[in-house]
Amino acid sequence: MIANPLWTDDQTAVERLALRLIERADIRAAREQARLMLLADPLGGTLDGRLGLDRALDQWVLGLAMREANGDSADPKVVWNISNAPRNWFGHIYSGAAVAIDNPDNFNREIPIDGDGQYAVDIRFSVDPPQFSIVAEVEPEHHAGLGRNLGALTLQQLRPFCDSDGRVTVTIGPDEGGPTHLRTEPGARIQVYTRDSQRDWRQVPAEVSVRRLDPPSAWSQRDEDEIARSIIDDLPAWVAFWSGFKNDFLGHPEPNRLIGPNGRDGGWGYLAGGRFALGEGQGLLLTIDPAGSYYTGIQIADPWTISPDPMFRMVSLNSAQVTPAADGTISYVVAGVDPGIANWIDTAGLGEGWVLLRWQGVPEGADPASFIREVRVVDLAAIDREVDAAVPRVDLIERGRQLRDRAREHGLRTGAATWGEK
Secondary structure (H helix, E strand, O other): OEEOOOOOHHHHHHHHHHHHHOOOHHHHHHHHHHHHHHHOOHHHHOHHHHHHHHHHHHHHHHHHHHHHHOOOOOOOOOEEOOEOOOEEEOOEEEOOEOOOOOOOOEEEEEEEEEOOOOEEEEEEOOOOOOEEEEEEEEOOHHHOOOOEEEEEEEHHHHHHHOOOOOEEEEEEEOOOOOOOEEEOOOOOEEEEEEEEEOOOOOOOOOEEEEEEOOOOOOOOOOOHHHHHHHHHHHHHHHHHHHHHHHHHHHHOOOOOOOEEEEEOOOOOEEEEEEEEEOOOOEEEEEEEOOOOOOEEEEEEEOOOOOOOOOOOOOOEEEHHHOOOOOOOOEEEEEEOOOOOEOOEEEOOOOOEEEEEEEEEOOOOOOOHHHOEEEEEEEEHHHHHHHOOOOOOEOOHHHHHHHHHHHHHHHHHHHOOOEEOOO
């Protein structure tokens, strides 16, 4: 057992502030205005769209409240924000905050940065760390959009500079720097993101803290009314962007095909994705080559791009949760009922939605054009005929073990003081 790096005083303070803010009458009123916008969206007139509308909206509102609550670049905090699974910790219920197909394998932590400032981010990796990246991005107006990438560093780039205890410091500022420096832009509002991508839910994410090296001399802490005004001002554009993300993500492809793999800005990984739309008795077979990547993962999301709760349903799988075939490839079947295939992705009752695959820590020279081997709709009633016998199967006993392990290992992230087997 080791200390849980997510259990910090800063995390507690920001969550409690954000939870208070979203219950204010003025922010509730702003939420209801945003809800009217979603009801006018064509997706709001579909079954899956209407059923997921309020959950998506609540996740977007809390996600923005968390970012605004940790929005002071003179006094930045390292805060785990985008994670849609509900949790009961710190003495409160946190219902989840997410955007754009939040990955349950990821711990996305945010640090607000002034582009003119000088900062140090201290990182300590565990013995067997998740895949890690630290990225600096220029924030769009109202936080409503994808940031413009300024630079990124990965676990593989940082490891040579770690001391014997796994510690390394990344400096951030507008000047040139060395191999563990991220350069910013003067005058810009910047978010620094750290991302731990677990290939195994028993892996311990990095310890991360931040220091401003040149704190401004004239500074006063923001009050809650000021933060609330920021949320209300930014909420319409924020919800408009994330509710519209589904309309042009990957070109809004035809269902049951994949786009990509596309390289991520900064070179830290690849993703491929698309929409699924399955009728009764149908599944979507996806076969990939992990290509020696440090991390691979797959997940589904609803039509708003919000993922189902990953703790009790197999709505995602990472490197440790899959059973590869003898040739090293991994075949998944996305379906609403258990197809008996080892790597089942449960649609959790959704008739349509999104599916996303990720490769991170890819070996140099790997060819992304070879990552995807097969994509096709299959008849679940004829699964043994439709899917090659070399693709691993499971029985109900093994499926039960998978689900029990999933719930137990997901629970590690909210342990009060230690990270270890439960």
